Amino acid sequence: MPPLLLASSSRYRRELLERLRLPFTTASPDIDESPLAGEAAEDLVTRLARNKATALAASHPGHLIIGSDQVAVLDGYILGKPGNHERARNQLLAASGRRISFLTGLALLNSRTGHCQVDHIRFNVDFRELEEDRIERYLRAEQPYDCAGSFKAEGLGISLFRRTEGEDATSLIGLPLIRLVDMLLAEGVQIP
Template structure:
């Protein structure tokens, strides 16, 4: 088996990938993550996931490189990571009682053969009706400022959900493991 490389510095993605009990290393790619004019969100995340994998290909010529990228969309527009308390409060207020769509791009590049599998895994969160007090209490407790949508689904953020729908709940955290296993199996990787 070719060694696995996760093209990410995300602690969330690293924790998810460790669930598969396969040895891997991490390296963070340096790419421009700008959204192109008129680029649909699905194409954006697929392009960025593949670019992340390909950015490390020369450095790791005999590896399977995993790239992933995620966006959240509310009312048809992309919302990014909030970075601040104020931005997170505004995002959660805007999302109150609504659907937030998450699109996670995934790429697996075999740098030995050049073969690259790319996909996008959707996931939807239906948010509860949230008031300012509850939002602020949540934000002070969990501080999800580095998370698209302003919540940590793997933590207390789940208390903000009414329901969820999608093929793979791990895609919500940023690395769709079910689809990744399909890709790894296609490359001949034996999953324990």
């Protein structure tokens, strides 16, 4: 099996990839993650996933490189990582009683052959009605300022949901493992 590289510094993606019990290393790609003018969310996440993988191809020849990127979308507006308490509070207030779609782009690049598989996965979350004091308690407890949508589905954030809908719950955390396994199998990787 070619060496596997996760093109990310995200501990969430690293923890997800560890579930597959495959040896891998990580490296952080240095790319501009700004959306292009008029770029649809689906196009943004697939472009960034591909760019993250290809950014490391020259320095990691002979590797299978995984790139991934995620955005949250509410009423056609892309919500990024909040970065601070106030923005997280505003994102959760906007999500209260509403549906947010999470789009996760995924790319697997074989840096030896140049073959790159790219896809995006949608996962929908219907939020409960959230009172301001509940939002404040949640934000103090988890401080999800580095998470698109301002919550951690793998933690207490699940208590904010009324319903979820999608094919791969791991895509909500940032790395769609079901689709990744398909891509790895197509490259001949044996999954334990």
